[in-house]
Amino acid sequence: MAAKIKPYLNIQCDWTELLRQGKLNENSSEKAWISCSKKGSPSVYGEISSHGERQEKELNATDGFEIESFDKRSITIKYPEWKCSTKFLAPSDVFTNIHSKSVHGLDISPGGSLGVSSSDDGSLNIWQTSDGTVRRELKGHVTEVTSCQFFPSGVVALTGASDMQLKIWSAEDGTCPVTLKGHRGGITDTAILDKGRNILSCSRDGSARLWDCGTATCLGIIAECSCPINACAVETVNQEISIGPREEEKSDRETGTIGKLLVIAREDKTLQGVGLHARQKVFEVTGSAAFNTCCFTSDINVLAGTQDGCLYRYDIRNTCAPLSIVKTSGSSILGMVNYDNGSLVSTGDGCCFVWSEKDEQDVCFTGPNCDSVYKVRANKRQIYTASRDAKIRKYIL
Numbered sequence: 001m002a003a004k005i006k007p008y009l010n011i012q013c014d015w016t017e018l019l020r021q022g023k024l025n026e027n028s029s030e031k032a033w034i035s036c037s038k039k040g041s042p043s044v045y046g047e048i049s050s051h052g053e054r055q056e057k058e059l060n061a062t063d064g065f066e067i068e069s070f071d072k073r074s075i076t077i078k079y080p081e082w083k084c085s086t087k088f089l090a091p092s093d094v095f096t097n098i099h100s101k102s103v104h105g106l107d108i109s110p111g112g113s114l115g116v117s118s119s120d121d122g123s124l125n126i127w128q129t130s131d132g133t134v135r136r137e138l139k140g141h142v143t144e145v146t147s148c149q150f151f152p153s154g155v156v157a158l159t160g161a162s163d164m165q166l167k168i169w170s171a172e173d174g175t176c177p178v179t180l181k182g183h184r185g186g187i188t189d190t191a192i193l194d195k196g197r198n199i200l201s202c203s204r205d206g207s208a209r210l211w212d213c214g215t216a217t218c219l220g221i222i223a224e225c226s227c228p229i230n231a232c233a234v235e236t237v238n239q240e241i242s243i244g245p246r247e248e249e250k251s252d253r254e255t256g257t258i259g260k261l262l263v264i265a266r267e268d269k270t271l272q273g274v275g276l277h278a279r280q281k282v283f284e285v286t287g288s289a290a291f292n293t294c295c296f297t298s299d300i301n302v303l304a305g306t307q308d309g310c311l312y313r314y315d316i317r318n319t320c321a322p323l324s325i326v327k328t329s330g331s332s333i334l335g336m337v338n339y340d341n342g343s344l345v346s347t348g349d350g351c352c353f354v355w356s357e358k359d360e361q362d363v364c365f366t367g368p369n370c371d372s373v374y375k376v377r378a379n380k381r382q383i384y385t386a387s388r389d390a391k392i393r394k395y396i397l
Contacts, residue, residue, distance in 0.1 A: 001321055001322055001325055002325070003288070003310050003325040003326060003327045004324065004325065004326050004327070004359075005038065005039040005040075005326075005327050005328075006038075006084070006326055006327070006328050006359075006361075007036055007037065007038035007079070007082040007083075007084045007328075008036070008037055008038075008084070008086070008328040008329055008361065009034065009035070009036050009077055009079060009084060009085075009086040009088075009364075010034070010035045010036075010037070010351075010364075011032065011033070011034050011035075011048075011075070011077065011088050011366060012032040012033045012034070013350070013366055013367055013368060013369045013370075014032075014369075015032040015048065015075065015088070015090070015366065016072065016073060016090035016366070018030065018032050019032070019050060019059075019072075020072065022050075031047040031048060031049055032047065032048045033045060033046070033047060033048075034046045034047070034048055034061060034065055034077055036065070036079040036082060036084065037329070038082055039327075039330075044063060044064065044065075044079065044081075045063065046061050046062040046063035046064065046065040047061070047062045047063075048060070048061050048065075048067070048075075049062075059075070061077065064079060064080070064081055065077055065078070065079055066078040066079075066080065068085065073089060073090045073092065073396075074087060074088065074089045074090070075087070075088050076088070086361055086363075086364050087362065087363045087364070088363075088364050088365075088366050089363055089364070089365050089366065089395055089397070090366050090367065090395075091365070091366075091367050091393040091394055091395050092394055092395060092396045093131075093132070093393070093394040094367065094391050094392075094393050094394075095127070095132030095391065095392040095393075095394070096132075096390070096391055097132055097134070098115075098117060098119075098123075098125055098127050098132055098134060098392055099117065099119035099121055099123055099125070099390050099392075100119070100121045100123075100390055101119050101120035101121040101390050102119060102120040102372075102374070102387070102388045102389075102390060103117050103118070103119050103374065103375070103386035103387060103388075103390060103391070103392060104118055104119065104120065104144070104145075104146060104374045104375065104386065105117055105118035105119075105124075105145055105146060105147055105148040105159070105375065105386070106118075106148070106374075106375035106376075106377050106384060106385075106386035106392065107148055107149040107150050107157075107377055108129060108150070108377045108378070108379045108382075108384055109150045109154035109171075109379075110150065110152055110153075110154045110379075111154045111379075112129060112379035112380065112382065113128065113129055113130070113154075114126055114127070114128065114129060114135070114150070114154065114171060115127050115128075115129050115384065115392070116148045116149070116150060116157045116159075116171070117148065117386060117392060118144065118145035118146070118147075118148050118159070119144075119390065120144060121390075122144060123137065124137070124138040124139070124141065124145045124148065124159060125137055125138070126138065126157070126171050126174070129379075129382070129384070129394070132392070135171075136171065136173075136174040137174065138157070138159070138167075138169050138174055138176070139174075140167055140169075140176045140179075141159065141161040141163055141165065141167065142161070142163040142165075143161055143162040143163045143186075144161060144162050145159050145160070145161045146160055146161055146162060146186060146187055146188055146189075147159060147160040147161075147187055147188065147189050147190050148160075149190060149192065150171070151192055151195075151196040152192070152194075152195055152196060153195075153196070154171070155170065155171050155172055156168060156169065156170060156171060156196070157169045157171050158190055158192060158196075158199060159190075160187025160188070160189070160190050160201055161186065161187055162186035162187070163186070164181070164183045164184065164185060164186060164187065164203070164205075165179055165180065165181055165183075165187070166179070166180035166181075166183075166187060166190065166199070166201055166211065167179050167180070168180075168213060178213060178216050179216065180201075180211050180213075180216055180218070182209060182218045183201065183203040183205050183207065183209065184203070184205040184207075185203045185204035185205030185206070185228070186203060186204045187201055187202075187203050188202055188203060188204060188228065188229060188230055188231065189201070189202050189229075189230070189231045189232045190202075190232075191232055191233065191234045191262075193234065193255070193256035193257065193260070194255070194256035195256075196213060197212065197213060197214065197253075197255050197256065198210060198211065198212055198213070198219065198253075198254060198255055198256055198257070199211050199213060200222070200232060200234060200262065200276075202229035202230075202231070202232045202264055203228070203229060204228040204229075205228075206224055206225045206226055206227055206228060206229060207221050207223065207224045207225075207229070208221070208222045208223040208224075208229055208232060208262060208264055208274070209221055209222065210222055210254070210257070210276070212251075212253040212254070214253070215253060217253070219251050219253060219254050220251075220254075220279065222262055222274055222276060222279055223262065223264055223272065223274045223281075225266060225268070225270070225272075226268070227266055227267040227268040227270075228266070228267040229264045229265070229266055229267070230265045230266065230267055230290065230291060230292050230293065231264070231265040231291075231292065231293045231294055232262060232263065232264045232265070232294070233262075233263045233294050233295050233296055233302070234260055234261065234262050234263070234276065235260065235261060235296035235299060236259045236260050236261075236299065237259065237260070237261045237299050237300065237316065238299045238300045238317070239259075240300070240317055241261065241282070241300070241316055241317055242282070243259070243260075243261055243275030243276075243277070243278055243280070243282055244275045244278035244280035244282070245278055246277055246278050246279075247278070247279075248279070250277075257276040257277040258277045259277070260275075260276040260277065261273050261274070261275060261276065261282060261316065262274045262275075262276045263294050263296070263302055263304075264294075265291035265292060265293055265294045265304055266290070266291055267290045267291075268290070269286050269287050269288070269289060269290055269291065269306075270284060270285070270286055270287075270291065271284070271285050271286075271287060271291050271294065271302075271304050271312070271314075272284045272285075273302075273316060273319075282316070283314075283316060283319040285312075285314065285319050285322070287304070287306050287310065287312055288306055288308055288310050288325075289306040289307040289308035289310070290306060290307040291304050291305070291306055291307075291312075292305055292306065292307055292332060292333055292334055292335075293305045293333060293334065293335050293336050294336070295336045295337055295338045295343055296338060297313075297338055297342070297343055297357065300315055300316055300317055301313065301314065301315055301316070301323070302314045302316055303336060303343050303355070305332075305333025305334070305336055305345065306332070306333060307332045307333075308327075308330065308332065309327050309328070309329060309330040309331050309332055309333060309347070310325055310326070310327050310333070311324075311325070311326045311327070311333060311345070311355065311359070312324075312325055313325075313326075313359065324359050326359050328361065329347065329349055329351060331347045331348040331349035331351065332347060332348040333345060333346075333347055333348075334346050334347060334348055334372060334373065334374050334375075335373065335374055335375045335376050336355075336376070337376060337377060337378065339354065339378050340354075341356065341357055342354050342355050342356040342357055342362065343355045344376045344377075344378060344383065345376070346373035346374065346375065346376045346385060347372075347373065348372045349370055349372070350368035350369065350370045350371050350372065350373060350387070351364060351373065352364070352365040352368075352373045352376050352383075352385050353365065354397075363397065365383060365385060365393070365395050367385075367387075367391075367393045368385075368387045368388075368389055368391075368393075369389070371387050371388040371389040372387065372388040373385050373386070373387050373388075374386050374387065374388070381396055381397045382394060382395070382396055382397075383395040383396075383397060
């Protein structure tokens with residue numbers, strides 16, 4: 001199946017600041033640019049200007065673009081000729097004091113009050129989501145931390161790093177009571193099963209491993225391949241999906257694996273599903289480029305993103321062909337997470353958006369100036385992004 005190429009809209013990253021400062025006035029020389037691009041056609045560029053008093057301000061667009069609605073943090077733009085429309089949302093907060101270099105790891109606690117993030121500057125911090133105040137600096141990894149997430153309790157965090165170690169931290173006092181060793185390459189992603197007695201990790205060494213936190217031991221290698229595994233996702237799947245019987249004896253330390261499917265995104269253009277309890281391959285499909293990320297959108301559907309910018313949607317009851325393959329800007333898909341009735345997706349050209357089940361870009365989050373957005377996470381209506389420009393942005397949908 002060939003990828004469906006969809007036109008996409010874009011807007012100047014600081015449009016909301018220009019509007020707030022009154023710099024988009026029709027008599028001003030400064031305007032905010034907008035564009036619409038589609039493969040096989042020249043990109044179309046226009047401008048946004050404002051007129052009227054502050055309380056009754058109106059926006060105009062040029063070159064065939066239309067402004068459908070706007071307020072101080074959002075604007076919906078339409079390009080009728082190519083039948084596309086996008087709502088752009090500006091951040092409510094931008095945290096610049098948490099890290100000084102690119103932010104690669106990010107998660108938000110289940111209660112929403114704390115964040116954990118890691119950066120190329122070597123820092124791994126716990127911070128308040130209300131104002132970005134750093135509460136704890138977690139020190140212990142030898143090299144940069146590539147993955148971090150909270151346990152369901154919200155007071156314990158799991159991290160993985162290029163030093164091939166996994167660590168479990170107290171978010172309350174910053175101590176690290178557990179270190180897990182066994183991988184032969186840097187950790188790329190992690191997943192927590194149920195309440196967190198067992199966890200999963202994947203690595204550049206080509207393995208996905210199951211761990212027992214209480215004894216700090218590896219319970220088994222769930223999948224192994226000859227290339228790096230870039231990301232993983234795990235979910236309890238529909239009973240229609242056969243994930244195989246268990247052939248070997250189960251450790252009494254293993255828990256929360258029955259009925260779950262592990263999906264791994266591989267560097268060799270392969271997306272693979274493995275029955276977590278049975279340790280048996282359920283499916284294996286090939287994409288157009290390396291799979292960078294994946295997530296479950298339901299108990300039967302998986303969404304995955306590739307280095308060449310394609311979004312693949314599969315029904316795991318029948319993976320002979322994808323339900324859809326869609327490409328917008330063509331920039332690499334770097335991160336995604338299930339959200340509401342769709343997914344949150346981030347890309348290498350600074351875009352982050354809500355991707356609906358109908359394969360439409362519903363909302364686009366603005367702010368980065370073409371800087372890669374490595375991670376996106378959500379807590380209810382609050383969306384957080386981690387970017388190459390060292391900033392963590394907070395949006396309210």
